[in-house]
Amino acid sequence: MANGDKQDYYETLEVNRNASDAEIKKAYRRLAVKFHPDKNQGDKEAEERFKEIGEAYEVLSDAEKRARYDQFGHAGVSGGGFSSGGFGAGSPFGDIFGDIFGDVFGARPRGSRGRRGDDLQYNLEISFEEAAFGVEKKIDIPYAKRCTTCNGSGAKEGTEPKTCPTCRGAGQVRFQQGFFSVSKTCSHCNGEGRVVETPCPACRGTGSVRDKKTISVKVPPGVETGIRLKLSGEGGQGTKGGTNGDLYVVISVREHPIFRREDNDVICEIPISISQAALGCEIEVPTLDGRVNLRIPEGTQSGTIFRMRGKGVPALQGYGRGDHLVIAKVETPTNLNQKQRDLLEEFARISGEDATPMRKNFFSKMMDLFS
Known part of the structure; x- marks a missing residue:
């Protein structure tokens, strides 16, 4: 969803713009429990709502991010911070203009850049006591890793990717558009400059295969349902030298019987x-x-x-x-036998008003009200 299409974070958490930190936290906790995936299994709408709630809380619970959001909206908290001015690399507007003009004038050849790995999310359920005192858990995470059969090339063993005949390995094609010579990403090789003619049977030409890894998650004491723990670099594997993604562990605390x-x-x-x-x-x-x-x-x-x-x-x-x-x-007491009933009736008969001062006070006020 584009930034312009995003719902206002305050509306997402159902709070006013002048809500206190405590009110924001309370609203987040209530909504996180209501829309948690474990309580809404198979409900894609609830799952999306849960993600939106977490994103909104991540911004509004941070004083600096909230101030930027209040001043600049979603653009103020997407992609980091602002540069000193203009549309530089640190500016959220720089990415917008870069997407428009980068492809047109060939400023960003895609085939030469590494790709960051995907961020992953894992829903971890823990007991009430584990949430209170902390716990260390071992979890299995599925992820995509480089195919060892083709060493990530995507080509069958004994073969190699061929130079793209359309862009001749440049990753871009040029054509005349009015007074400009325009470059666009090659659609044949998707900017890679090479194409796989004989795909690797192990990865089917993708260069990566599915695998899983076991990692240890240290849950700190005092966590609640909806808290997200970030494990940097434990997400999907990057390609072409790109960094790995991050793993977000979302905590769900089981209800306690007492x-x-x-x-x-x-x-x-x-x-x-x-x-x-x-x-x-x-x-x-x-x-x-x-x-x-x-x-x-x-x-x-x-x-x-x-x-x-x-x-x-x-x-x-x-x-x-x-x-x-x-x-x-x-x-x-319920299900009284006759002896118990007789004793209670005797107690009621001999009890004076001094034994029930709250009752005496209530009926005194009621008499004053209707007198």
């Missing part, structure tokens, strides 16, 4: 009985560091939050950890 995460805090809801809430008790609760004893004071209400500082998720590329929050959920 914990959930908000920023760097871990939240866990613990059910307790009415008697435990009323009389107080000591319970054992799970944390990322193992089981910990927690004192529940008497009179604890449902929804009360107990904070264990420093037992949450480590900060990504930072210092310290979040907190572990335990939310007490008072469970109302």
Whole structure:
């Protein structure tokens, strides 16, 4: 998609242009989970949306890139930075004009340039604990490598590529256009200057074959779903001396059966009985560091939050950890037998308003409202 056709990055993340960094991060996390390929298998539209969201976040989460984007739009963040002025090599406009005039006047003979390898993407699913504390994973990456049968020439063993008869090895053809002598890339050899008459059976004339390599990925502590890890030079192999592409590892964190995460805090809801809430008790609760004893004071209400500082998720590329929050959920008993029912009815009969101050306060306010 051309830059002019791209959706506005703020619209992509569904935020206002004056959104804070925290709002941008929150929007990205929500959309990344919604459109993640693992949740939308086979949905090309969702896959494309996921890529657009990642691209938008990569720009808007970086203060310098965001400032350039706000001033110059997509042209300000495509292809690096600006030159000191004009349409030089560092300018995004330089590439535009180079594409138009480079072929016409023969400024960029394509056959003489190395081609950079393709960037690759790998979706890596890890557990909640692995995301919290980091992990090293071995992954198998498919890629195109130089064909050893023909040494990358594309020609069958014992033969060699022939000089292109159309451009005579120049990679370009010239013709007269008005007052100008115009050069265009040779369509017969695609600018290579040579053609393969007898293709190599191993690579079918392409000069490369599919293979796979095993690499190690170090996932840092504190990652979340949607985080992209860049491994420079681990992508597709370059040709004609071109550099290798990069590998982008996109993280997907599996849901935990007990914990959930908000920023760097871990939240866990613990059910307790009415008697435990009323009389107080000591319970054992799970944390990322193992089981910990927690004192529940008497009179604890449902929804009360107990904070264990420093037992949450480590900060990504930072210092310290979040907190572990335990939310007490008072469970109302069900399937009572007759004796249990009688005891509860007796308790209700002898209980005064002092035993339920919240209820007393609520009904007092309701009476004032309707009086």
